[in-house]
Amino acid sequence: MKDIVDMHVHTSASDGIFSPAEIVGWAKKLGLKGVAITDHDTVDGIKEAVKASEKYDDFLVIPGIEFSTLYNKVEIHILGYFIDYKHPDMIRITEKIKNYRSKRAALIINKLIKLDYDLNVSEVKALSKEGAIGRPHIARLLVKKGYVSSVQEAFEKLLQKGKPAYVERFKLTVDEAIHIIKKSKGIPVLAHPGLIAAGVDIEQIIQKGIKGIEVYHSKHSKVHNKIYLELAKKYNLFVTGGSDYHDEMVDGIPAIGRVFVSYDLVKEMKKYFFEGF
Template sequence: MSADLHIHSNASDGSLSPSEIVKIAYAKNLRAFALTDHDTFKGIEEAQIEADKLSIDLIPGVELSCNIGETDVHILAYWPDVNDPDLLNELKERRKNRKERAIKFVEKLNNNGIHITFDDVLSVAKGSAIGRSHIARAMKSKNYVGSIQEAFNNYIDVNSCCYVKKESCSPEEVLKMIKKAKGVATIAHPGVSKIDEHFLNLKKLGLAGLEVYHPDHNKSKINHYEKLAKKLNLIATGGSDFHARRSSRGITIGSYSVEMETVEKLKRKSLKLLANT
């Protein structure tokens, strides 16, 4: 049996509830899955209740962004203490920044003839951590675009006319925060961020793994990161990065997964961190 270590719910920018995700993971015969929403633990409790009912293992997690220069880097944290006060304060601040960034997106869109409001975005987000996908959905609901991808391509993606740069911090700061919360840190989709030369230094700061198996990695990239993870003695992880049932690429929960042996390696890292408390 296997595990999908990268899944998003509607607690952030996914389309399904945490309980719906658990049911799909169970139907896909996964033994475990990680709920890794952006900047929030909001979906963990609901997912855990459903996971307990179905006897499937939930790995609580979160996805945090940071920057190396102008490069956006995402770090996944597994089994962090969801009650760690410093981490909770950081997540609260990040969600505040998300709202402020969304307001700036709306202003830019308005100046470019896309007349949506911040309330439209809030209506779509329904209390979740606001992301660009919510802005795209608001645009689609007002018939300014025909698809979410069109909104990203033409308006809100990097280098598009209405893009707003996010406030961020360094990987060193994120890794320090994850380590304090006893979480196990891995780099998400490294083939996107392309920061290979930094991994050795990040490992010294607590990085435990690389997300080798991911929808954005072709066979060549998978082969490259398998070798690099082995060379640096980092755990090769993987996940679907699932967001929506109707993915344009046909990605669903479990499309990318790892064997339970990988989960056990990560868990041993977690237990070691706890033992050093």
Template sequence: MLELHCHTTYSDGTLTPQQLVAAAVDKGVRALAITDHDTISGWDEAISAAQPHNIEIVPGIELSTVHNDRSLHILGFYPNPELLDTPLRERIEGRFRRARMMVEKLAALGYPVELPTLGEGMAPGRPHIARALVNAGYVKSSQEAFERWLGDDRPAYVDYEKFSIVEGIDLLRSCGAVPVWAHPYLFKGGKVEDVLKEMVDAGLMGVEVYHPTHTRSHIENLERLCAEYGLLMTGGSDYHGPSPSGVEGTTLNMLHLSIDLLQPIKQLAKKM
């Protein structure tokens, strides 16, 4: 009944905040976190859409950082939006610069595309470019676009602008947010145990233990590490909505997480 990791069209999701809320209601979700990449612009629409229903919107964000030259994402729950406004404008501008560089690389490779027009507060990402490649007829699917050009170390890939885990955790905590390491076992820049120690030293407060890509052994190890360091445990489907072709990968409420996981996050956020 708890979803603490979901995306909307304000970043790389395919559902608007209103559509996401409707889908969550349909799946029996009682608390839904809006955690778009580097933007909080979808909160208000989601909160308005949720009012007629018995569903709580958890304000959040998924912040993009770089560690050991690899992308590392940090979730932040209950940040103060006024304190985040200026820093996030800088992060979104950086995302646009990165997207334009990838488009330039694709053009040099012989596959020109246009970066889709995005509204105020929307954060561009590789999925937007992948969809442009599909629309241009160069590939049949976004997955193929990633495999050929956009995936890590592929010809059109561009690193995120440097923004360290220390800077990311500091930003979230300075805005009153509870910082949580998102999907640790998707990180390719170091051993989970080593990176977690660095992040705890920087002020990390929780770990996304429950994620569709985590195996049973991953979950057990993360639960042990959370107990060792006294960290909060969170989870979510990392839902991005159906693909443009209508195919749905992860589904809302697929992990059947207890609403009880939310209370410790709320309590910690109140102390920030």
């Protein structure tokens, strides 16, 4: 087993293609020491992942979440690690977001129907494996039906902001996300800062109570890695990293663990978690 952890993995509980148990199985098969389950705005997949990990010796599942938030009208993603995923306030807010996601998906599909695309909500639910419905599921259905050649084309042509089928979604503010993560005893981390829109003051976001930064990410360059590692040192932040796995396959094998951090870095976070704030 490699002493590495992929700290950014999505399951079918949000917009990944594998169930939480399948993610754990693949991660173990690929030799990882552990994974963080960081589904978008939901904790529904964590219990299954933790249970699946119990049949293995010394395999770590980090309970996590990835909140989509707004900061000065720009989307910012905030990761939470080692959260109490059963905390009442965490359950309340994620259920609220999930309910809005379902309504939003229905509105998007209605727009697509009016644009003469033959889709329905039940087809999208089937693709989501009863997890939270999101635009990637609708995009995959459009690909499956031959309307577009790729998920990327579906977004660029129809689903992203400013396109014919776009519907605005409910988002927390950065402050709200940090607050709920801390309230559920978790560690708030700034996700993939290299993907944040130009002009956003990342240091201002950090000063709101961020405790870590995702230095390593599948879409970060070596330059990004250097910049954010220096920022982590400047603000004494935890260094995290992960593949942001959703559905990527390489020769039939999921690309879980293609970006990772050492287990030693995770142990530093665990120590902070157990010692409290």
